[in-house]
Amino acid sequence: MLKNKHSLPVLIIGQGLAGTILAHTLDQAGVPFYLVDAPKTFFTSSYAAGGIFNPVTGRKLEKSWLVDELFSYLFPFYTALEKTLSSSFFHPMPLFRPYANEEMKSWLLERKEGIDNEYLRWTDEGVWVEKAGWLDVDSLLRCSKSYFQTKNIYQEIAIHPATDLKISGDVVSFQKQTYACVIFCEGYHAQQNNPFFGHLNFLPAKGELMKISSLEPSQEYILNKNGFLLPLGNHEFKVGATYRWDDFSNQPSISAQLDLRNKLKSLGLNSYEEIEMSTGVRPATQDRRPLVGFHPHLPLAIFNGFGSKGVSLSPYFAHQWLAEWKAEGQINSEASIRRFYHLFST
Numbered sequence: 001m002l003k004n005k006h007s008l009p010v011l012i013i014g015q016g017l018a019g020t021i022l023a024h025t026l027d028q029a030g031v032p033f034y035l036v037d038a039p040k041t042f043f044t045s046s047y048a049a050g051g052i053f054n055p056v057t058g059r060k061l062e063k064s065w066l067v068d069e070l071f072s073y074l075f076p077f078y079t080a081l082e083k084t085l086s087s088s089f090f091h092p093m094p095l096f097r098p099y100a101n102e103e104m105k106s107w108l109l110e111r112k113e114g115i116d117n118e119y120l121r122w123t124d125e126g127v128w129v130e131k132a133g134w135l136d137v138d139s140l141l142r143c144s145k146s147y148f149q150t151k152n153i154y155q156e157i158a159i160h161p162a163t164d165l166k167i168s169g170d171v172v173s174f175q176k177q178t179y180a181c182v183i184f185c186e187g188y189h190a191q192q193n194n195p196f197f198g199h200l201n202f203l204p205a206k207g208e209l210m211k212i213s214s215l216e217p218s219q220e221y222i223l224n225k226n227g228f229l230l231p232l233g234n235h236e237f238k239v240g241a242t243y244r245w246d247d248f249s250n251q252p253s254i255s256a257q258l259d260l261r262n263k264l265k266s267l268g269l270n271s272y273e274e275i276e277m278s279t280g281v282r283p284a285t286q287d288r289r290p291l292v293g294f295h296p297h298l299p300l301a302i303f304n305g306f307g308s309k310g311v312s313l314s315p316y317f318a319h320q321w322l323a324e325w326k327a328e329g330q331i332n333s334e335a336s337i338r339r340f341y342h343l344f345s346t
C-alpha cells in the first residue's frame with residue numbers, strides 16, 4: 001500500500017467546495033491527483049452557499065466546535081490560496097448580532113460572565129463577532145476549475161462507482177489509469193449514488209438564499225438576526241438561509257421565497273429589489289460531524305458531511321485527511337469515519 005501511495009495518483013470525485021479544497025491541499029503537498037466532476041448530472045450545492053464563516057453559534061453565543069483549531073488554519077489557508085489562484089475571494093468582515101428584544105438582551109447580559117468572550121465585543125445594541133467573514137465560493141470554484149484544467153488534471157464526467165471503478169487489491173482503475181485511492185467528494189449525492197459510503201449517517205438539508213439589491217443596509221458587516229444579510233458589494237446582498245428536510249430538488253420554492261421575505265422584514269429592510277434565488281442541499285449528518293477518512297477494506301476514501309459549515313471545516317480536515325494518508329497523523333475521532341467501521345461488512 002505505501003509503495004502505491006507514493007507512486008500512483010489519487011482520483012478525486014466531485015469539484016464542489018469539499019473536492020476543491022482537498023485538491024488544493026494535495027496540490028500544495030505535491031501529491032499527484034486527477035479530478036472529475038459532473039455538475040450537469042449532479043448539481044453542485046456549493047454554488048448556493050452564502051460562504052459565511054462565524055466562530056460563534058446559537059443563541060447562547062457559544063464557540064463553534066473546534067473553532068480555535070479551525071480558525072487558526074482557515075485564515076492562512078484561504079489567504080495563500082488567493083495568491084496561488086491570483087484571485088480575490090476571501091473576505092473577513094465583522095458580524096453583528098443585534099439583541100432580538102429587551103428580554104433577550106437581559107437574558108444574554110445575565111450570562112455574559114459565563115460566556116467565552118474571545119471573539120465577542122458587547123455593545124448596547126447587540127454583540128459584534130470578530131474573525132467572521134465570507135468566502136466567495138462561486139468565484140473560488142470557477143477559478144479553481146480553470147487552474148486544474150490548465151494543469152490537465154480535470155475532466156467533466158459522471159462516474160458510476162459500482163461499474164466504472166475496477167478495484168483490484170489495493171489499487172483502483174478508471175479509464176486505463178491506475179489510482180492509489182479514489183476519494184469521494186460528492187456532497188449530498190453520495191447518499192443516493194455511492195454504494196461504498198451511502199449508508200453512512202447523512203441527513204441532507206435543502207437550503208435557499210435570495211440575492212437582493214438595496215440602498216438601505218450597511219455594506220460593512222454581516223447582519224445576523226434570525227437569518228443573515230451578507231453584503232456582496234455594489235449594494236447587493238444575500239439573505240438566507242432556509243432549511244428543509246423533505247425536498248431535495250434543486251428547484252427554488254415559493255415557500256422559501258416567502259420565508260426569506262419574512263426574514264428581510266424582521267431584519268428591518270423595507271425597500272429592496274429581488275434579483276435571484278439559489279438552491280442547494282447541504283451534506284449534513286445526524287451527529288453534525290463530518291465524514292472524513294478511509295474505507296476499512298478497500299482503497300477508497302471519503303471527504304464529505306460538512307453540512308452548513310463547509311467553508312470553515314474543509315481546509316482543516318483536508319489537512320488531517322492528508323496527514324492520515326501519509327501515515328503522519330490521525331483524523332479527529334469525532335470526524336473520522338472510524339466511528340462507523342462497525343457498519344462495513346468484511
Ligand SMILES: Cc1cc2nc3c(=O)[nH]c(=O)nc-3n(C[C@H](O)[C@H](O)[C@H](O)COP(=O)(O)OP(=O)(O)OC[C@H]3O[C@@H](n4cnc5c(N)ncnc54)[C@H](O)[C@@H]3O)c2cc1C
Pocket residue numbers: 013014015016017018019036037038039040041042043044045046047048049050051052053157158159160161185186187188189190193206207208209240241242278279280281282283304305306307308309310311312
Ligand atoms: C443555501 C445554502 C447556504 C449555505 N451557506 C453556507 C455558509 O454560509 N457557510 C458555509 O460554510 N457553508 C454553507 N453552506 C454549506 C456548503 O455549501 C456545503 O458545506 C458545501 O458546499 C458542500 O460541498 P460539497 O463539495 O460537499 O458538495 P457539492 O457542492 O454538492 O459538490 C459535490 C460535487 O460532486 C459532483 N459529483 C457528485 N457525484 C458525482 C459523480 N458520481 N461523478 C462525478 N461528479 C460527481 C457534483 O457534480 C458536485 O459538483 C450552505 C449550503 C446551502 C445549500
